[in-house]
Amino acid sequence: MKVFAGNSNRHLAEAICNYLNVPLGRASVRRFADQEIFVEVQENVRGEDVFLVQPTSFPANDHLMELLIMIDAMRRSSARRITAVLPYFGYARQDRKAGGRTPISAKLVANLITEAGADRVMTLDLHAGQIQGFFDIPTDNLYAMPILSRDIKANYDISNIMVVSPDVGGVVRARALAKRLDCLLAIVDKRRDRPGESEVMNIIGDVAGKDCILIDDIVDSGGTLVNAAEALLKNGATSVTAYITHGVLSGGAVTRVTSSKLKELVITDSIQPTTAVQSAPNIRVVSTASLIGEAINRTSQEESVSSLFD
Amino acid sequence: MKVFAGNSNRHLAEAICNYLNVPLGRASVRRFADQEIFVEVQENVRGEDVFLVQPTSFPANDHLMELLIMIDAMRRSSARRITAVLPYFGYARQDRKAGGRTPISAKLVANLITEAGADRVMTLDLHAGQIQGFFDIPTDNLYAMPILSRDIKANYDISNIMVVSPDVGGVVRARALAKRLDCLLAIVDKRRDRPGESEVMNIIGDVAGKDCILIDDIVDSGGTLVNAAEALLKNGATSVTAYITHGVLSGGAVTRVTSSKLKELVITDSIQPTTAVQSAPNIRVVSTASLIGEAINRTSQEESVSSLFD
Ligand SMILES: Nc1ncnc2c1ncn2[C@@H]1O[C@H](COP(=O)(O)O)[C@@H](O)[C@H]1O
Numbered sequence: 001m002k003v004f005a006g007n008s009n010r011h012l013a014e015a016i017c018n019y020l021n022v023p024l025g026r027a028s029v030r031r032f033a034d035q036e037i038f039v040e041v042q043e044n045v046r047g048e049d050v051f052l053v054q055p056t057s058f059p060a061n062d063h064l065m066e067l068l069i070m071i072d073a074m075r076r077s078s079a080r081r082i083t084a085v086l087p088y089f090g091y092a093r094q095d096r097k098a099g100g101r102t103p104i105s106a107k108l109v110a111n112l113i114t115e116a117g118a119d120r121v122m123t124l125d126l127h128a129g130q131i132q133g134f135f136d137i138p139t140d141n142l143y144a145m146p147i148l149s150r151d152i153k154a155n156y157d158i159s160n161i162m163v164v165s166p167d168v169g170g171v172v173r174a175r176a177l178a179k180r181l182d183c184l185l186a187i188v189d190k191r192r193d194r195p196g197e198s199e200v201m202n203i204i205g206d207v208a209g210k211d212c213i214l215i216d217d218i219v220d221s222g223g224t225l226v227n228a229a230e231a232l233l234k235n236g237a238t239s240v241t242a243y244i245t246h247g248v249l250s251g252g253a254v255t256r257v258t259s260s261k262l263k264e265l266v267i268t269d270s271i272q273p274t275t276a277v278q279s280a281p282n283i284r285v286v287s288t289a290s291l292i293g294e295a296i297n298r299t300s301q302e303e304s305v306s307s308l309f310d
Numbered sequence: 311m312k313v314f315a316g317n318s319n320r321h322l323a324e325a326i327c328n329y330l331n332v333p334l335g336r337a338s339v340r341r342f343a344d345q346e347i348f349v350e351v352q353e354n355v356r357g358e359d360v361f362l363v364q365p366t367s368f369p370a371n372d373h374l375m376e377l378l379i380m381i382d383a384m385r386r387s388s389a390r391r392i393t394a395v396l397p398y399f400g401y402a403r404q405d406r407k408a409g410g411r412t413p414i415s416a417k418l419v420a421n422l423i424t425e426a427g428a429d430r431v432m433t434l435d436l437h438a439g440q441i442q443g444f445f446d447i448p449t450d451n452l453y454a455m456p457i458l459s460r461d462i463k464a465n466y467d468i469s470n471i472m473v474v475s476p477d478v479g480g481v482v483r484a485r486a487l488a489k490r491l492d493c494l495l496a497i498v499d500k501r502r503d504r505p506g507e508s509e510v511m512n513i514i515g516d517v518a519g520k521d522c523i524l525i526d527d528i529v530d531s532g533g534t535l536v537n538a539a540e541a542l543l544k545n546g547a548t549s550v551t552a553y554i555t556h557g558v559l560s561g562g563a564v565t566r567v568t569s570s571k572l573k574e575l576v577i578t579d580s581i582q583p584t585t586a587v588q589s590a591p592n593i594r595v596v597s598t599a600s601l602i603g604e605a606i607n608r609t610s611q612e613e614s615v616s617s618l619f620d
């Protein structure tokens with residue numbers, strides 16, 4: 001088994017290799033003067049079981065093309081099996097038509113990865129389970145929840161916490177965490193009664209005196225979280241912390257979070273943290289390296305990965 | 311027939327529509343905060359013969375993804391036929407393995423365009439004719455030579471010009487132009503006798519007293535042209551002008567050309583000229599809009615485009 005990485009998250013790739021006790025595969029993924037990508041695999045991969053660690057996070061198009069070109073290079077170098085490991089799957093939010101005459105870009109991306117020559121795909125907390133159905137090749141979707149719930153247990157008095165879904169779309173995920181932690185569940189229900197009127201935050205569930213744990217898969221602008229935190233505190237919550245798998249954190253998101261009333265935002269390293277994220281006082285990153293490393297280990301030994309979620 | 315464009319060369323798309331006397335199709339190709347592309351086709355295309363004008367020039371990965379997502383959106387909107395029009399085909403120089411364990415990215419790109427759902431592809435002065443063979447769908451490769459030779463005839467005393475290939479790889483293209491103009495041919499033969507030694511420019515052919523016309527398909531750094539111009543002048547050429555189809559002009563290329571001894575660099579609008587290019591005193595842009603427009607016109611009427619090159 002050999003593990004390679006493009007440029008999107010070399011820290012995670014190195015941590016995974018550390019877990020597996022293998023060296024990171026040597027491959028050069030560079031740019032020509034016109035910024036076209038050039039890939040050169042610098043060690044023999046003939047007959048090998050190859051894993052390419054490359055989340056398609058910002059800039060998604062560049063990171064996706066790096067992945068596709070690496071797959072092409074590996075295939076032409078006679079790798080036996082190529083697994084594309086996308087801890088963050090870019091374009092996942094475009095998983096259905098957003099209106100008339102719009103694309104389904106997540107399906108397009110699935111087709112591109114397959115067409116380039118991937119034999120398998122490994123993802124983490126996919127935005128929607130349906131995206132697995134976009135692939136005809138085998139997929140393994142890992143869950144960060146065991147990592148996040150372990151972190152919650154280590155840092156909070158479980159008897160006083162309340163798991164909160166930041167919107168009705170996330171209730172299933174939040175319920176799973178609440179069940180796992182054996183605690184209560186609340187929901188932030190954003191409503192705009194008439195177009196033009198400002199949004200009203202209704203809290204379903206009694207959060208007074210509780211340490212609230214917001215859970216979601218993606219934090220992008222941070223606006224939803226920051227507003228939810230305000231509403232929860234206004235409703236008497238003692239503290240609000242957010243556990244979110246993928247820290248997209250576009251635009252002014254980091255500043256928005258640091259200047260908010262969120263006690264802490266905990267994200268994973270599915271997307272390589274920027275220096276701004278690393279130095280933000282109330283953002284903490286937990287690693288998925290051992291989870292992904294163990295999944296790679298089991299996949300390469302043709303073992304099931306499902307027990308990783310117990 | 312309907313013509314749409316992404317963001318890579320709206321000027322050319324509008325000029326093509328002008329030639330065809332049709333309005334540019336309405337489609338919004340925007341970015342989310344995290345820079346993922348979002349496409350919305352804003353008019354009915356059901357049953358239509360759709361042409362998407364989108365050279366995959368710098369930034370190639372973004373422009374390619376725009377094209378692929380537009381194709382996806384058009385296909386899901388029941389367009390009858392989709393022709394991807396790539397006046398400049400990004401990644402064309404990666405049309406063969408550059409060494410062991412390297413990709414053939416031009417073939418990958420061909421597969422991606424097909425997989426996204428294009429029915430046909432139209433290109434202009436493809437870097438290598440072989441790239442047409444990378445596609446299993448019909449392709450039309452247009453030639454800029456009739457446009458360029460018309461411009462040469464309008465600006466030069468044909469009886470005193472000499473067509474020059476800037477390297478041995480371009481001799482076939484240069485010979486075709488020389489034949490068309492019924493003039494002599496010279497070749498710049500770069501040689502490095504031993505690794506580490508500086509390159510020597512041998513001029514094959516007597517250029518003394520001649521107005522030299524360098525011809526090639528791509529100008530990228532501009533270094534080759536500028537060096538060739540120096541060598542030709544040193545060998546007694548009266549003037550040196552370059553006619554190059556695709557003005558990639560990476561990095562400091564525009565400055566390199568403006569401060570060189572090139573009388574003029576003439577490029578086409580296959581790549582949308584930057585403002586630096588537009589204001590460069592010795593760079594001139596000739597339009598391919600009527601050539602591409604006429605090719606679109608004939609393609610949509612199921613007529614041959616080959617007579618466009620007479
Ligand atoms: N990269 C993106 N950034 C922000 N919004 C997006 C992005 N991709 C898709 N969307 C929108 O997000 C919505 C889907 O989000 P969700 O309901 O959470 O699945 C749709 O309205 C999409 O148009």
Ligand SMILES: Nc1ncnc2c1ncn2[C@@H]1O[C@H](COP(=O)(O)O)[C@@H](O)[C@H]1O
Nearest residue numbers: 032033034036401402403404408479530
């Ligand atoms: N975008 C690019 N910029 C500069 N060189 C490239 C690019 N793509 C490919 N090449 C290199 O250009 C050479 C092929 O050029 P050519 O011989 O003109 O077909 C190969 O050595 C490629 O590695």
